[in-house]
Amino acid sequence: MLATASQRILGQSFQNIRPAVSVLRSYSSAAKQITVRDALNSALDEEMSADPKVFLMGEEVGEYQGAYKITKGLLEKYGPERVLDTPITEAGFTGIGVGAAYYGLKPVVEFMTFNFSMQAIDHIINSAAKSNYMSAGQISVPIVFRGPNGAAAGVGAQHSQCYASWYASCPGLKVLSPYNSEDARGLLKAAIRDPDPVVFLENELLYGESFSVSDEVLDSSFCLPIGKAKIEREGKDVTITAFSKMVGYALKAAEMLEKDGIYAEVINLRSIRPLDRSTINASVRKTNRLITVEEGFPQHGVGAEICASVVEESFAYLDAPVERIAGADVPMPYAANLERLAVPQIEDIVRAAKRACYRSVPLAATA
Amino acid sequence: MATAFSAPKFAAQPFTTISPTSQHKPLKIPTAASPFLGSTRKLLRLSSSSQLNLRRRSSGSVFAVSDVVKEKKPTPIPSLLITKEEGLELYEDMVLGRSFEDMCAQMYYRGKMFGFVHLYNGQEAVSTGFIKLLKQQDSVVSTYRDHVHALSKGVPARAVMSELFGKTTGCCRGQGGSMHMFSSEHNLIGGFAFIGEGIPVATGAAFTSKYKREVLKEADCDHVTLAFFGDGTCNNGQFFECLNMAALWKLPIVFVVENNLWAIGMSHLRATSDPQIYKKGPAFGMPGVHVDGMDVLKVREVAKEAIARARRGEGPTLVECETYRFRGHSLADPDELRDPTEKAHYAARDPITALKKYLIENNLSGEAELKAIDKKIDELLEDAVEFADESPLPPRSQLLENVFADPKGFGIGPDGRYRCEDPKFTQGTAHV
Numbered sequence: 001m002l003a004t005a006s007q008r009i010l011g012q013s014f015q016n017i018r019p020a021v022s023v024l025r026s027y028s029s030a031a032k033q034i035t036v037r038d039a040l041n042s043a044l045d046e047e048m049s050a051d052p053k054v055f056l057m058g059e060e061v062g063e064y065q066g067a068y069k070i071t072k073g074l075l076e077k078y079g080p081e082r083v084l085d086t087p088i089t090e091a092g093f094t095g096i097g098v099g100a101a102y103y104g105l106k107p108v109v110e111f112m113t114f115n116f117s118m119q120a121i122d123h124i125i126n127s128a129a130k131s132n133y134m135s136a137g138q139i140s141v142p143i144v145f146r147g148p149n150g151a152a153a154g155v156g157a158q159h160s161q162c163y164a165s166w167y168a169s170c171p172g173l174k175v176l177s178p179y180n181s182e183d184a185r186g187l188l189k190a191a192i193r194d195p196d197p198v199v200f201l202e203n204e205l206l207y208g209e210s211f212s213v214s215d216e217v218l219d220s221s222f223c224l225p226i227g228k229a230k231i232e233r234e235g236k237d238v239t240i241t242a243f244s245k246m247v248g249y250a251l252k253a254a255e256m257l258e259k260d261g262i263y264a265e266v267i268n269l270r271s272i273r274p275l276d277r278s279t280i281n282a283s284v285r286k287t288n289r290l291i292t293v294e295e296g297f298p299q300h301g302v303g304a305e306i307c308a309s310v311v312e313e314s315f316a317y318l319d320a321p322v323e324r325i326a327g328a329d330v331p332m333p334y335a336a337n338l339e340r341l342a343v344p345q346i347e348d349i350v351r352a353a354k355r356a357c358y359r360s361v362p363l364a365a366t367a
Numbered sequence: 368m369a370t371a372f373s374a375p376k377f378a379a380q381p382f383t384t385i386s387p388t389s390q391h392k393p394l395k396i397p398t399a400a401s402p403f404l405g406s407t408r409k410l411l412r413l414s415s416s417s418q419l420n421l422r423r424r425s426s427g428s429v430f431a432v433s434d435v436v437k438e439k440k441p442t443p444i445p446s447l448l449i450t451k452e453e454g455l456e457l458y459e460d461m462v463l464g465r466s467f468e469d470m471c472a473q474m475y476y477r478g479k480m481f482g483f484v485h486l487y488n489g490q491e492a493v494s495t496g497f498i499k500l501l502k503q504q505d506s507v508v509s510t511y512r513d514h515v516h517a518l519s520k521g522v523p524a525r526a527v528m529s530e531l532f533g534k535t536t537g538c539c540r541g542q543g544g545s546m547h548m549f550s551s552e553h554n555l556i557g558g559f560a561f562i563g564e565g566i567p568v569a570t571g572a573a574f575t576s577k578y579k580r581e582v583l584k585e586a587d588c589d590h591v592t593l594a595f596f597g598d599g600t601c602n603n604g605q606f607f608e609c610l611n612m613a614a615l616w617k618l619p620i621v622f623v624v625e626n627n628l629w630a631i632g633m634s635h636l637r638a639t640s641d642p643q644i645y646k647k648g649p650a651f652g653m654p655g656v657h658v659d660g661m662d663v664l665k666v667r668e669v670a671k672e673a674i675a676r677a678r679r680g681e682g683p684t685l686v687e688c689e690t691y692r693f694r695g696h697s698l699a700d701p702d703e704l705r706d707p708t709e710k711a712h713y714a715a716r717d718p719i720t721a722l723k724k725y726l727i728e729n730n731l732s733g734e735a736e737l738k739a740i741d742k743k744i745d746e747l748l749e750d751a752v753e754f755a756d757e758s759p760l761p762p763r764s765q766l767l768e769n770v771f772a773d774p775k776g777f778g779i780g781p782d783g784r785y786r787c788e789d790p791k792f793t794q795g796t797a798h799v
Contacts, residue, residue, distance in 0.1 A: 052583055081582045087615070092567050092608030099508075099571020102556050105578060122561055127568055131557075133769050135549030136540035139556060140772035171770050195772040 031212040039181035039213070040070045040202070043188040044108065046220045048078055051106065054192060055082040057097055058110030058147075067112045068148065068207055094120035094145070098127045101143040106192060111147035114163045114201060128197040129172030142195045146188070149177070149201035150244060150295045151343050157331035162296030164243065167199045168273040168305070174226055175273040177201040179247040180211040183270055186224030194226060201272075203244045229276035231283065235265035238353050239283040241306055242293040243269040246344065250293055253349035262357055272302055280306060281314045288319040289356040293349055298326035323352045448664045451731045457663055458726065458737060460499060461491040461719050462744050464515035467524060468694075470748050471514065471531065475698050479756070480531045483560075484545045487515040489661075489693035492718035493625050494519045496666030497593055500674055506554040506592045508569035511546035512625075513558050516595060521553045528751040534758035541761045542769065562596065563603035566622070569594035570609045573620035573683075591677045592620045599630030601644045610651040610685065619677035621670070622648075624687040625660065631696040632704045648685030660688030661716040664725065691716075 034042075048054045055078075060067045062075040062085040075083040086093040090111065097107035111117045117124060128141045150162040168175045174196055178184040184202070191198035216222060232247060233254050242250040247268045254264040265283050269276065284290050290310055292303030303324035310322060328342040354361045449457070468486040475484055487494070490512075498507060498519035509516040517527050522538055530537025531545055538550050547558040556572060559565040573592040580588045600606055601624060613620050624644050628635045636642055648655025658669045666688060673684040691713035695702030726732040 055578070055582075081578065087608075087611060089608035089612065091605045092570070092612055095564070095567020095605065095609070096571035096574055096612065099556070099568035099573075100575045100578065101571070102568065103506075103572055103575035105575050122564060123567065126561060127557075127559065127564055131549070132772055134539060134543040134547040134558070135551070135769075136542045137769040137772070138539070138549055138551040142772075174771075 031214045032218060033210045033212050034181050034218075035208055035210050036178070036181050036184045036202070037068070037070055037207040039184040040188055040207075041072055041074075042218075043185045043192075044071065044074060045077070047189055047192040048074065048082065050220070051192075052082075053104065054106040054108065055084065055100075056108050056110065057084045057086055057093055059086055059088060059112050061085060061110050066110075068204060070202075070207070071110070090116050090119035091123065094123040095127065097143055098123050098131075098141060101128070101141045101197075102131070102139050104142075106142050106144075108144045108146060108192060111145065113152075113159055113204070114147050114149040115159055115161055117145065117147070117163065124167070124173070124197070124199065125170050129170050131172075132196065133172060140195050141197045144188075144191045144194075144198045144200055146191075146200035146202060148204040148207075150203055151327070151332060151339070152204040154334060154336060154339060155332075156334050160332035162201075162294065162327070163199075164201055164272050164294065164296055165301045165305070167201075168275070168302065169300075170273075172197065173273060174198045174271070175201065176226065176271050177203075177243040178270065179206070179232075179244055179268050180209075182211065182213050182217045183224065183230075183268070185213070185217055186222055187226070187270060190223045190226050193223065198226075201244065206245055206248075209248075224270065227271050227274040227276060229270050229279045230268045231265060231279070232268045233264070233266040235263035235287065237262045237264060237287055238289040238291060238356050239265045239267060239280070239287045240291045240293060240349065240353065241267045241269055241280060241303075243272060243302070244295070246293045246295055249344065249346050250349055253346050253353065256346070256350050257353050260354070260359075262353060262359075264353055269302075275305065275309065277309050277313065281310060284310050284314050285317045288317055289353075290318070290322045291325060291349065291352045291356060292322065293325045293344055295327050295343055298324060298329055301326050320356045320358070323356055325349060325352055447729055447731070448668065449731070454722070454726050454731045455736070455740065456499060457495050457667075458719070458722055458732075459740050459744065460495040460519055461663065461722065462741055463518055463524065463747070464491040464494060465719060466741075466744050466748055467514060467518060467527070467751075470528075470752060472694070472698060474531070474752065480545070481533075482544060483511065483697055483699070484531070485512040485697045486694045487512050487692070489713065489717070490625055490627060490690045491515060492663035492666050492722075493595070493623065493660045493688045493690055496663045497595075497621070497623060497670040497674075500667065500670050501591065501593070504554060504590050506556055506569070506572045506590065507595070508556050508565040508572065508592065509548070509558060509595045510562060510565055510597065510600075511558070511560050512597075513546070513548045513555075517548040517550065517553075517555055517558075520550070520555045522548065522550045522555060524747055524751040525754045526550075528748075528755040529758050532755040532758070533760065534755055535761040535765065536754070536758040540765065542765075562600045563605040566594050566596060566600070566605055566609045570613050570618060570620055573613065573618035573677075574616065576619050577616070577680075589619065589678045589680075591674050592618075593623055593674075594620060595623045595625055597630060598624065598626040598628060598635045598644065599633065599638065600624075601626075601647065602639055607647075607651075610647065610653070610683070613683040614652040617680065617682035619680065620683045621673045621677055622683060622685045624685070625690055626687050627690050627692045629692070629696070629705060631700065634704075643687075645685060645687040653683045653685055655685040655687065657687045657689065660690030661713065661718050661721065663718050663722055 056071060061071040062083045065072040094109055097109040100107050124145060128143055132140050151160040164177060167173055176187045176191055176198060178187045188200060191200050233251060240250045250266045254266050257264050265287055267280060267283060292306045294302045303326055307322040307324060325344045325348055330342060332342055333339055351361045465488060468488050471480060471484060471486060474480045494515045507516055507520050514527055518524060526538040530539055530541060530543060533541045535541050538548060543549060543558060546560045548555060549558055557565055569592045576588055576590040579585045626644060645655035645657040656669055659665050669686055673686055676684055693714060723737055
């Protein structure tokens, strides 16, 4: 018991050790590798210890250590008044979070998946997003709604929807979607510190993936700006925009395209609302071709907005029609092969990029 | 999801009956002549038969409803319930509420006010009875029928009237409107159009009060929250979710049901399996109290105990105030479904007339003094209307303001810098 407790303490203080201490350096010569799960956990931990007004609320966040173990160890550290296990009452506890945020507390409300946020969407939109406007600035809502979003593996139609475009269409909300551990840490810390409602869309399949991070990322004051995208890979022939898991796919697609002599520029959106239109447009003006990739449904999706934005601002620069790659326009099927067809794959991105560059490619996926 | 508008057409139905509930003694089926849930005494008779049931179901520490009601039953009063000052304060507040709402109706029909306007005539006793017992730091959460809650909480009549006119001097600078009154100074946190939406928010405010005391160690924080909502809301899921969590976490909140028997055109009896709302309290582990909402003194007595309970940290209370709205659901509601006899019955129990009678009979005040208060309120309202009329409309630049507390949320402007760093930011960066 004692051994595991001290292990846990060691593990947590790891991230708090300032880069100046040489202990870290002795472990690896290159940067550290942490999973997205640990990145989120450390971000929550640091923000909760820095500000006593931050508290967590959600189903299974306490004693169960988090449905996906994101909030592991936080109940022991901060106690049940700050890590609240709620009953299964999304509408109720989301509204409670909003009411607490009205009075200056900083709740982090976890939805077990964002599909369940539909039961609470009245509070996310009507009482959180719109309150600062309706009260003419008297009441701000410094709340974060976080949880896994989008498709997982074989979880069926009701657990697989991507909510990025739904929330991003609503003024008054900020919508963030991290890809790697650096994004996860930096954006979650920024979201918790932000005085406005933030919808933080994670991805279940990314939780277990490790990414290397620099020591700067592990610093407890590390924060990423909201509203700025990141160019993950520079290129000159075609721009690929993506967020969350699709960034990984886009990067792999870019590697495959490089072998065919197409150099793709991959943009990790990070922030869906506000969308970093200037970065996207600058990139399109450089490459003249655009592919947008997302996992969600195509109609009225994030790609549609990016396409419209580029057509409005950089039409003269486009050499090919903008291609949208999105999930299939059907509720997510359960069968594994159908699910594979319903979600964008790396080959789809490669084919679309080649089409945009006028290479001849078959339109549909080969079975 | 119910929203605040009235359906233009509905089949007119006579105000009658439903079949009695299965296990309990059949509810006395109300006809037009007899009062529905008319008095606490009738309820006692009804609930005493099912008292055994309640006791068996509920835990030892929960009051069966009839207990609490019994203690509050007004016995022949040896001493008066209020002092003269309190009496006049209550009278003035209720007259302010009534006259304000009447003025709203006038202004609406003159075209100065628009959209959805829901008036509170007839229910003043609930607002005055509860809110006048609060401190400034206590919070009130209301629904779309929130003008009088705002006034009772202390928001100036001028600010409320301007807000209704959509002027920039309104309490929300014209951006909220009739249904969205907010005032952080007076701790009025809405104003919600969706029914049931305010209840979790109120529960959150109560949660904050407890959190501040226990986690942030602000030892003297004993702020109480009042959540006002109607009978229709008591069938909504969020209501039950919050009753559960408020009792579970012992939050300092009072759930005040303004049961005016009608949800637009839907009678409470037609919509609810068990119309006695106060009984839902003990099911969640909190006391449920029924009170005559047309009598401000009775409401005040119950409110005192409920608010004190919350302040002491003993948890929530559910108070059902049987009241009535004299006007339709909103100014767009033709109000055809309600029986005129029912309306007349409740008009005879007008809370303002009742309080006036009480004050005069008990020699707390005289006709002249009360008439002077009436006149004062009339002048106040004329001044409010004039102020609102003369106030300017919001400027164009106000359209984009206050979407975010942190304008960096607007993101990055065309020049690559954050929009909030642009000196012309508040003049409106989009082409409106």
